[in-house]
Amino acid sequence: MMLIHTVAAGGGSILHFDGSRLTVGPDSADADPGPACYGNGGPLTITDCNVMLGKLQPELFPHVFGPGGDGPLDAARTSRLFSELSDQIEKDTRRPRPLRPSRTAFSRSPCRTWRTPSKRSLSSAATTSRSTRLDFSCALFDANGELIANAPHMPVHLGSMSESIKSIIRDRGNSEGMSPGDAYVMNAPYNGGTHLPDITVIKPVFGEDGRSVIFYVASRGHHADIGGSTPDSAPQDSTTGDEEGVLMDNVTLVSGGRFLEDIVNMASSPGIMGGPGMTAYSASKGAVTAFTRAAAAELAPYNIRVNCIAPGWVDTPFNEPAISYMGGSQKQFEMVTQSVPLARQAVPEEIAQGYLYLCDETSASYVTGQVLTIDGGML
Secondary structure, X not given: OOOOOOOOOOOOEEEEEOOOOEEEEEEEOOOOOOOHHHOOOOOOEHHHHXXXXXXXXXXXXXXXXXXXXXXXXXXXXXXXXXXXXXXXXHHHHOXXXXXXOOOOOOOHHHHHHHHHXXXXXXXXXXXXXXXXXXXXXXXXXXXXXXXXXXXXXXXXXXXXXXXXXXXXXXXXXXXXXXXXXXEEEEOOHHHOOOOOOEEEEEEEEEOOOOOOEEEEEEEEEEOOOOOOOOOOOOXXXXXXXXXXXXXXXXXXXXXXXXXXXXXXXXXXOHHHXXXXXXXXXXXXXXXXXXXXHHHHHXXXXXXXXXXXXXXXXXXXXXHHHHHHHOOOHHHHHXXXXXXXXXXXXXXXXXXXXXXXXXXXXXXXXXXXXXXXXXXXXXX
């Protein structure tokens, strides 16, 4: 599902340069000697990166470091070792690779810069997964899909997000299959995704000529529900991906600057015709149909279509409580036969075809504010 080069061990994971790239772990500095900033002769580690970024501020830590156990975090030693690492990279590659605080991705300035997209994502979040739990990540990737820089993030997100960018490039041919103003959405685990509730939006950024992609921006965030068989879309007993929710792989979300946001709500035929013992259910589903018509009128000026599907009896495991209540499957079959002109229940694929029709930009482009009943002729 994802290519892992190394496995880090946490804050003590040691930084290396292998002649062509920076790596981290799997070896660790442990507690003794510990990271370079501990002042005990240790190597550069993830903890030292956080010192350089300003995420760990020595003045906020007690003086328990160094050989005597009475000194502060040694930020000066960390900075010196990063300078030496920069010199080593320049020597080995014959290219300047500054890693000094004033000019590098380990400095405080980029850290301040890349907090901006995170703050904007946070301020516009409509779910506590992001506004409270901060379960999202934002990053920049070069034209080949390699990570350039990131804001404060969830490591599990950025560990595989590059593969998602590369899968988009692979499928669309980079600049050839993309246009300025496009954005794509995906959560496919086999193309760099994590689990289905983590949805990634990827946007190519073109140069001034409008023909070449110069880099990509991407954001991955956790959603509480993606349509799985349990409310959290993480069923413990699932055996297929369909049970975990909707899988999106390289789906166009924005085309040429236009947000492809046609909406299809799910109601039910009792929301239209009612039924004995179904007062609350019918009222709630009736509200969905009224909401659909009102939203269609409000969103039409933005070219967003809003429609609704109202199924009748559908043959799914969710019918089991109703089957038991009515006295068993034979009783239900008799009831359906008597009440449905087609004398059978629908299968899920027939409902899905209704969704596909309403979402089709060609065949249903002039359809909005409608309730499509798929009930075998009951209404």
